C-alpha cells in the first residue's frame with residue numbers, strides 16, 4: 001500500500017455538530033481544529049474513508065481533583081486527560097494548569113499533538129491534559145497535592161506504553177517529577193518513562209528544556225532562507241516569555257536578530273534597537289512578569305500586534321491571531337511557538353497578505369521530538385550528550401519542514417494544510433493497516 005499523494009477531490013464542507021459534552025453553541029478550539037481537518041479532506045484520496053477517526057477523540061476522562069488547602073478548607077478542581085488518537089503509538093502530550101482550561105481546549109490540544117507527532121514522524125499518538133486552576137494562587141504544598149491527586153486520578157489511563165505527559169503552560173520539571181513519583185508509587189516501581197520533561201537527575205534529557213524554542217529557531221532559519229530574509233538584521237516580536245518564547249528569543253538574538261517587542265500576561269514592551277534579553281529575563285525571573293522592566297517602552301496589548309517586525313513568534317496561548325489582528329499585523333513570517341494561536345479565518349487573511357505562517361504542528365514540534373528522545377533514553381537507561389540530542393533534533397525538524405514545504409508547493413496550499421496532509425495521511429494509513437476491531 002503506497003502513501004503517495006492522490007488527486008485532489010471535491011468534498012462539501014461538513015456541518016459540525018458539537019458532541020454532547022461540549023456547549024451547544026460553542027465548539028471552541030475543538031471547532032478550530034475541525035475546520036483545519038476539513039481543509040485536508042480533499043487531499044486524502046482513498047484514506048478519506050477513515051477521516052471521521054480524526055474528528056473523534058479516542059478517549060476522554062474528566063476528573064474531580066479535591067485537595068486540602070493550607071487553611072484547612074477543601075478545594076475541588078476540574079481536570080482532564082484526552083487521548084485523541086493512538087493508532088501510531090502511545091498518546092503523548094503535555095499537561096496545562098490554567099484558569100481558562102476547558103474540555104474543548106484539551107480536546108483540540110490533544111488532536112494537534114496527534115497531527116504534530118505524525119508530521120515529524122515520531123511514533124506517538126496524541127493526548128493532552130489540564131486542570132482548570134490558576135496555579136499562582138496555590139502554595140507549593142497545595143500545588144504538589146493537586147498535581148499528585150490529578151496524576152492518581154488519571155492513573156487508570158496513563159503509562160509509559162499508554163500515554164505520556166510533559167510540561168505545558170504553567171507546568172515544569174518539578175511538576176513532572178511529582179507526576180512521575182506519584183505514578184511510580186501507585187504501580188510499585190520507578191517508571192521514569194511515564195512523563196518527559198523531567199529533571200535531568202531523574203531520567204530527564206539534556207536539551208529538553210530548550211528543545212521547543214530551539215525547534216522554533218531551526219524552522220525559522222529554514223523559512224527565512226526561503227523568504228530571502230537575513231536573520232542577522234531581522235526584527236523579531238515574541239508573545240510569551242516562558243519556556244518556548246524566552247528560548248526562541250534568545251536563539252534569534254544570538255544569531256544577530258533584534259528582539260524589538262515582547263508581550264506576556266502582565267504587559268507588552270518595545271525597544272527599537274532590540275531589548276536586552278539577559279536583563280529582561282532576569283527581571284522576569286525576579287518578578288514573574290515582564291511588566292515594569294525599565295529599559296523599554298511599555299505598549300498596550302493591541303499596540304504589540306501593530307509593531308513592525310520581520311518575524312513574529314506567538315508563544316503563549318491559542319486564539320491570539322484573530323482575523324481582526326491578522327489585518328493589522330506588520331510582519332513577514334509567523335512562527336507558531338504556541339499551539340493554535342491563529343484562527344482559520346486569520347489564516348486566510350495572512351495567506352492573502354502574503355505573510356508566511358509556519359504552523360504550530362511543525363514549528364513547536366522540537367519539544368515532543370526531544371521528549372521522544374528522553375523516552376527512548378529512559379527505556380534503555382542510557383543517556384546521550386547534549387550535542388548528540390541537538391544534532392538529532394535539528395535533523396528531524398529540518399526533514400519535517402522540507403517535506404511539508406514540498407507538499408505545500410506541489411498542492412499550492414498553506415504550510416498548515418500541507419502539514420495536516422502529511423500527518424493525516426500517516427495517521428489514517430496506520431488506521432487502515434491495523435483495521436477495526438472486531
Ligand code: NAD
Pocket residue numbers: 167168169170171212239240241242243244245263264265266315316317318337338339364365367368
Ligand atoms: P510557559 O508557562 O512557560 O509560558 C507561557 C507564557 O505565556 C508566559 O510568559 C505567560 O506570561 C504568557 N502568557 C500567558 N497568558 C498570556 C496572555 N493572555 N497574553 C500574553 N501572554 C500570555 O508556557 P510554555 O511551555 O512556554 O508554552 C507556551 C505555548 O507553547 C503554549 O501554547 C504551549 O502549548 C506551547 N508549547 C509548549 C511546549 C513546551 O515544550 N513547553 C511544546 C510545544 C508547544
